Amino acid sequence: QINRMPYKPPATLAIMALNVGIHLFGGQLLLGFQEVCLNPSKIVYHGEWRRILLSAFFHADDYHMYYNMTSLLWKGARLEQQFGTEQFVMMSAVLLFVSHSLYAVSAWALSVLGVYQGAISTCAIGYSAVLFGYKVVLNYNSPRLTNIYGIMVPLKYACWFELVLISIITPNASFFGHLCGILAGLVYVHSNVLFESISSARNSSGGGSGSIRNGYIHRPRNSAEPNSSQDHRFRNDIREALRRS
DSSP: OTTTOSSOOHHHHHHHHHHHHHHHHGGGGTOOHHHHSBOHHHHHHHOOTHHHHHGGGOOSSHHHHHHHHHHHHHHHHHHHHHHOHHHHHHHHHHHHHHHHHHHHHHHHHHHHTTSOGGGGGOOBOSSHHHHHHHHHHHHTTOOOEEEETTEEEEGGGHHHHHHHHHHHHOTTSOHHHHHHHHHHHHHHHHOHHHHHHHHHHHHHTTSOSOEEETTEEEOOTTSOOOOHHHHHHHHHHHHHHHHHO
């Protein structure tokens, strides 16, 4: 699929390679899931801040990693092409830090307030929160519709629909982690500071990057539009690969 892509997104491919490499050779790092997972208790009470970063790059099993990487390739390629590599890297870092920090702080608050005592001891891994953040940035205020398992859903609400759907299909998935990813995406698109940095990056690159205007991604007039047939074929290839797995 990568060879068939008209644009090879370097940062997206680098993030994929990092995830796959850690999944295949993580055992040699002598780091197990319990040492890196997003555990709010370890972060808040023991200061193990490294978990906020490391937990994103470990996956429970091959399917978990494969599903996340296909999603990363699809979303990352579009975002990186629209915003540019430098801006995409910054976006990824912000979404990761904000989503995982929200997870830790919110779980601590739920436990302290007695709403859900078990929240403080949960343990989550994977790149999923960042992927949900990507989806928010891609589709925020989009006027289009999308078909999800035969149901037509507005694109701007697709992340919420998938949040519930994934939790039903995969009960072991981290509903709270995915929710924090969506919230991180909303924080990103609503942040005036980040809007200014996106505009500055676009202007300094001569208009080659996309922008968020009124909460929806726009391209400059002189930038290339994506090939719709290649875009559609790429999505179908990913779906078919998932069916075969």
